[in-house]
Amino acid sequence: MSTPLADTTNPDLGLLYAVNGLARRSPAWLDHAVSWIGEYGILLGLALLGLTGWLRARRRPDAPVAVAGLLWAPLAVAIAEVANLPISAIVDRPRPFVDHAGLDVLVEGKEGTYSFVSDHSTMSMGIAVALFLVNRRLGWIAGGLALLQGFCRMYMGVHYPTDVIGGFALATAVVLLLAPIAMAVLVPFCHAVGRTALAPLIRAPQGGGRRSGGRRRGGGPRGSVRADEQPPESDLAA
Structure with missing residues (x-):
């Protein structure tokens, strides 16, 4: 079947056809790989970044604040997804392949x-922005994955570019606008948890460094850096 010409006067539709056209010209194995990455792989990668951020946050001087920031990430995503329910119903925009022929749809079950x-x-962007507030290095990596996610959704033929931009904007707004309120609740919560048997979830247990390696003038064991000398990384620290 011949592919109808895209409406080049509509940048949104034109960019969708351009990106999705790559799928039509790509081998089947690449389409399958992009489909899996765009549907599951990037979200799994972001989850691993979050786990890495938590392991690092537990070792920081401001551990309760950093862990609270990481806890805000999944909560912010949940709030953004709930907020999207009325937005999507009001806009009532069908999938692009419903109104426009010639798109190569790589994933099933999106009709309706x-x-x-x-x-x-x-x-993806919700996790990236929240993670960036706690650990900028991991946040930049997550941001790159979020951008890749948007590309994959267009490549798969299931979203317009403005759908992706709208998702990025919604997630960023929720994370940043509600962060002060969330942290006002989550930081005391993490401090409280840190005083219970669940304290290792908030702060990494301190090893017996004083008994190994001897003592040095002016501090602890050789090669160690005192926790109170480590600069905090979190932008959420009060």
Whole structure:
């Protein structure tokens, strides 16, 4: 079947056809790989980044604040997804392949669901922004994965570019606007948990460094850096 010409006067549709056209010209194995990455792989990668951030946050001087920031990430995503329910119903935008022929749709089961905003893009950028507030290095990596997520959703033919941008904007707004309120609750909560038997979830147990390696003038064991000398990384620290 011949592919109809895209409406080049519409940047949103034109970019979708351009990106999705790559799928039509790519080998089947690459399409399958992009589909898996865009549907599951990036979210799994973001989860691993979150786990890495938690392991690092537990070792920081401001551990309760850093862990609270990481806890805000999944909560912010959940709030953004709930906020998207009325937004998607009001906009009532069908998937692009419903109204436009010639798209190469790489994933099934999307018929009858809303296109705006992209849930996957919302989740990815929500994790990225929240993670960036706690650990900038991991946040930049997560941000790159979020951008890749948006590309994959267009490549798969299931979202317009504006669906992706809308998801990014919604997630960023929720994370940043509600962060002060969330942290006002989560930081005391993490401090409280740190005084219970669940304290290792908040702060990494201190090893017996004083008994190994001897003592040095002016501090602890050789090669160690005192916790109170480590600069905090979190932008959420009060």
